[in-house]
Amino acid sequence: MISAKMQDALNEQVNKEFFSAYMYLAMSAYCNTLGLPGFAHWMRMQYEEEIMHVTKMYDYIMDQGGEVNLMAIEQPEKEYGTPLAIFEKTLEHEQYVTNLIHRLMDLAVEERDYATQTFLQWYVTEQVEEEANVNDIVSPLRMVGEDKGGLMMIDQQLSGRLAPTPLTA
Ligand code: OFO
Numbered sequence: 093m094i095s096a097k098m099q100d101a102l103n104e105q106v107n108k109e110f111f112s113a114y115m116y117l118a119m120s121a122y123c124n125t126l127g128l129p130g131f132a133h134w135m136r137m138q139y140e141e142e143i144m145h146v147t148k149m150y151d152y153i154m155d156q157g158g159e160v161n162l163m164a165i166e167q168p169e170k171e172y173g174t175p176l177a178i179f180e181k182t183l184e185h186e187q188y189v190t191n192l193i194h195r196l197m198d199l200a201v202e203e204r205d206y207a208t209q210t211f212l213q214w215y216v217t218e219q220v221e222e223e224a225n226v227n228d229i230v231s232p233l234r235m236v237g238e239d240k241g242g243l244m245m246i247d248q249q250l251s252g253r254l255a256p257t258p259l260t261a
Pocket residue numbers: 109112142145185186189222
């Protein structure tokens with residue numbers, strides 16, 4: 093059982109996670125237009141990961157006897173600039189999502205909602221990984237700058253990203 097306030101906050105987060113998925117799919121399409129299939133693949137895998145974040149939270153609301161409220165998803169931008177700018181935007185977005193998760197945790201603590209605190213801990217840990225993964229790509233992109241050979245090498249590396257492992261509820 094979760095409070096109406098917690099339920100609404102989790103539904104808001106479901107919407108934000110959907111937006112993340114939507115934005116990464118838009119980035120994937122954009123990377124394709126730049127002729128960077130490895131970048132496009134990485135973003136497509138990130139899209140799939142975000143959908144998992146959505147469904148995990150959706151399932152939790154249901155499991156707690158709450159009501160799922162799916163809201164309109166904001167339209168993502170179509171163009172994201174250079175390969176470095178794409179990943180800087182990704183890092184900035186993940187930092188924003190980390191902050192949202194922390195605010196949800198603050199609410200769960202304030203409400204002494206122990207089950208939701210435990211549930212959200214998974215997302216707290218996940219955000220550390222999300223930011224670290226993106227940082228690991230931003231650094232080499234800063235080093236190569238506009239160098240085409242360097243960008244091709246990074247594109248090749250990004251093409252190897254594996255599909256996310258399905259979550260067990
Ligand atoms: Fe769902 O972690 Fe990214 O946004």
